[in-house]
Amino acid sequence: MSVGTGDSSLADRARKGDRRALARLLSEVENRTAAGEQALRLLYPQAGNAHLVGVTGAPGSGKSTLVAALVTAARATGRPVAVIAIDPSSPITGGAILGDRVRMQAHAGDRDVFIRSMASRGHPGGLAASTVAAAAVLDASGFPLIFIETVGTGQSEVEVASIADTTVVVQAPEMGDEVQAIKAGLLEVADIVVVNKSDRPGADRAASQLRAMLTVGAQHDRAMGDRPRPKRPDVLLGSAMTGSGVPELLAALDRRDAARRERGAETLDAAALKRAEAQISGILAQRVSDQLRQPGRADERSATLRAVATHEIDPFTAADRLLDLLGERGEG
């Protein structure tokens, strides 16, 4: 591996606290350039220390405002904090409005707060394809606490839970009854559910309904033995606007982090393994896609796509054919 190139010095400067280099490096990573990949190879071994907190929930539930309040609370304890805030890209034009910063402008000038917006660029699941890599860069650059705010999600965008150490699902009052609370999906992967906007009517009732439905079943859990089971989240009330409940939420996050680190000494954290898998799968998919677009294969790829589109062949046969195509080249 070549050291001393422009790429490695970008990584080096980012790690030493150069925010301009960090910002540029995040772009390289986001744009999946060779320079970004090179820098990640250097930085990855230095990452793995930060607490990655995923924050997800419906559009308008108050995720950005809550993250801003958490940043303020964390800064009060002296810790550097980073935020990755993802907003959706247009499926039509590829453009995006990245509007999460609107709620997060209080910390301009504080060099220990670093906020970066990312467009989802077609990646499903509420994140961008390079979110995990971006988090690793921030981690290696010395941010011990990193919030990852997803796009506004619905019921089943659970990807964030597989890449974050701790997942916070933000709910607002009057977003549904007990049946919503027992539906499978997003609420099952929460470590902490926050009923935000607790200054609004109905918040207490929403919290107690969620608590009743999500935290019951401890006895059933034991009976389930080793079978996979949903998490039993803490349900907290909070108001990002007034700040009420925010210190308690940060304390709950810190407790989760401490418990995770203690466990980590004995067994490798499940979240870390999932994160590794998600990263490798993403890179594999990208590599395969890139390889298929190489000049020698692009024609066959297009022909295969057309054959599936016109129902001449089925997509399984098509996938096998393309994999064979990669194999031929790989061996030859």
Added chain:
Amino acid sequence: MTSPAEPPRPIKVLIAKPGLDGHDRGAKVLARGLRDEGFEVVYTGLRQTPEMVVSAALQEDVDVVGLSILSGAHMTLLPKICAGLREQGLDDVLVTAGGIIPDADVAALKETGVSKVFGPGTTIREVAEYIRGNVRRSS
């Protein structure tokens, strides 16, 4: 790894309203229009200090900073923002302005680092074309 078939990355634009005027309709319409032109638009909203604009431009690594100002304070705020960007090493960021800016001030603003001032009646297409033609970053 990059491949030749990969589409070019979207141009990233920061749209901000420095100062104290509360008229953000234009900035929002432009943000939306540039979204439709395929740009990634970071929108930071109203009442931004020069420090906030510079900090957002740095952290977001934008290609363009678009400043909307209708308060009349452009001769104070815009040079401060341009100086702040240079101070942070963001010399390659294209700075444009729009809103209510008298023609008589345009030359002076250009000297401080504003590349282009768009007056009332400018179409979104014109803004997008100007940005595409003048973005300085190649990577």
